[in-house]
Amino acid sequence: MTFRSHALRRSITLPLLILTMLLAVIAGSTAVASRADAAPAFPTVEPGVLTVGTEGTYSPFTYHDDTGKLTGFDVDVITDIADRLGLKIKFVESPFDSLFPALEAGRFDVIANQISYSDERAAKYDLSDPYVESAGVIVAKTDDDSIKSVADLRGKTSAQSLTSNYAEIAKAAGANVVSVDGFTTAINLLDQGRVQATVNDELTVKDYLRTSKNTSLHVAATTPDVSRQVFAARKGSQMMPAINEQITALRSDGTLDKTYAKYFNATASSSSTWDVVRRNLVPMLKAAITGTIPLTAISFVIGLAIALGVAIARMSNRRVVSSIAALYISIIRGTPLLVQLFIIFYALPELNIVVSPFPAAVVAFSLNVGGYAAEIIRAAIESINKGQWEAAATIGMNYRTTLRRIILPQAARTAVPPLSNTLISLVKDTSLASTILVLELFRRTQEAAAPTFDYLPLYAAAAVYYLVICLVLSFGQSNLETRLRKFVAT
Incomplete structure (x- = not known):
């Protein structure tokens, strides 16, 4: 059992x-x-992360609030999409005209920055379904009644970002288009009377007029076309079906309407100019300490090392070595620094050479300093009397020892003033690094000015920061010159 x-x-x-x-x-x-x-079911630049390119200075779509946090209509929409796709989100900020080159270089997965649909863009990029629609408007001076339609732009000067659809509208109407880096610059030029019009998104313009309470500008006319705003990705990225599905879901459950109401039906908050400046002083100082100063210091030290090597090569008796050094100097001095930055950051990825923003800026600035400082160092070395070389040779010093112990200490005294000028220029040139996604002092100032339109006080504050840095460097230059006088032969 x-x-x-x-x-x-x-x-x-x-x-x-x-x-x-x-x-x-x-x-x-x-x-x-x-x-x-x-x-x-699509690859991203960083696994598990949706990297988004955005301007960060285009209120109310992408801007920084009073706390310095990136926010805006486009920011919220793409964040909701990333959340629903189970992805973390990372924003990379850049001037508008740099967004598409950066996208093509693989710096981010998608652009979220009020990109208007066009057949030309659709042929080159993967574009999402529209998530919001708006009209284009022409903004002009309130006392200017000469513009009442798009046709009236003929012969007028209009400030536009050249990579935007609105620039094409202005050009097609016969306007003389002045290139700017974004809406805030365009509206500022118009307000100052430097241009006669600007064409932009109706929602952006209304938000500006509501926030700034600027009665000297008005909406003069509406463009006949309706702008459909989309997200843009590289061709063949395979992500648009998933993004489109989430756009439909956000529209169906009312989330898109709530986000719209949050930014376009809200009342404008009032802050005094002093409040705006006061709350941005620390973030601007932090950007100077963590961005501008390190970028300057690292680039200058590396640049000096390059310059010394190039200067010595330039003085070489070997024709090939001297010619290569001369060619390097000619290339660096004959091309704009901004072009050099763009080649390193945006063009090299086409050769599968991808450099992160800060190192890319260091490389560009170092090479630039090397090209200019090389001639300064060469001139300083050649200014030393040849008798110094001969005297060193008579006591048995070789070329390297003579250069290190006799010539360079004396040449340094001559080279310090012009090299100091190069260093001070480099401090100011670092503002160009914002075009390749580096956050430094001037970029942080632009972020602060974009939603508030308090240009003068914020730019003045940035100028004070730059001035203080340069004064400190000038003081250091004076002290260094005093210490080096003892090496001068008499």
């Missing part, structure tokens, strides 16, 4: 065990399938 009961229990337990294992496998497979369905 006992044997039969035991056998019976075994006969029941075994099938139950097998059934349990099968159910576990099925459940596990279902869970894996669910996770696979939840995970996006």
Whole structure:
């Protein structure tokens, strides 16, 4: 009896065990399938992260609030999409005209910056379904009644970002288009009377007029076309079906309407100019300490090392060596620093050479300093009397020892003033690094001025920071010159 009961229990337990294992496998497979369905079926620049390019200075779509946090209509929409796709989100900020080159260089996955749909863009990029629509408007001076339609732009000067659809509208109407880096610059030029019009998104313009309470400007006319705002990705990125699905879901459940109301139906907050400046002084100082100063210091030290090597090569008796050094100097001095930055950051990725923003800026600035400082160092070395070389040779010093212990200490005294000028120029040139996604003092100032339009006080504050840095460097230059006088031969 006992044997039969035991056998019976075994006969029941075994099938139950097998059934349990099968159910576990099925459940596990279902869970894996669910996770696979939840995970996006497209590659991203960083695994598990949706990297988004945005301007950060285009209120109310992408801007920094009073706390310095990146916010805006486009920022919220793409963040909601990333959350629903199970992705973390990372924003990379850049001037508008740099967004598409950076996208093509693989710096981010998608652009979220009020990109208007056009057939030309659709042929070159993957564009999402529209997530908001708005009209284009022409802004002019309130006392200027000469513009009442798009046709009236003919012969007028209009400030536009050249990579925007609105620039094409102005050009097609016969306007003389002045290139600017964004809406804030365009509206500022118009307000100052430097241009006669600007064409831009209706929502952006209304937000500006509501926030700034500027009665000297008005909406003079509406363009006949309706602008459909989309997200843009590289061609063949495979992410747009998933993004489009989430745009539809956001519209269906009312989230998109709530986000719209948050930014376009809100009342304008009032802050005094002093409040705006006061709350941005620390962030601007932090940007100077963590961005401008380190970038200057690292680039200058590396640049001096390059310059010394190039200067010595330039003085070489070997024609090939001297010619290569001369060619390097000619290339650096004959091309704009901004072009050099763009080649290193945006063009090299086409050769599969991808350099991060800060190192790319260091490389560009170092090479630039090397080209200019090389001639300064060469001139300083050649200014030393040849008798110094001969005297060193008579006591058995070789070329390297003579250069290090006799010539360079004396040449340094001559080279310090012009090299100091190069260093001070480098401090100011670092503002160009914002074009390749580096956050430094001037970029932080632009972020602060964009939503508030308090240009004069904020730019004046930035000028004070630059001035203080340069005064400190000038003081250091004076002290260094005093210490080096003892090396001058008499």
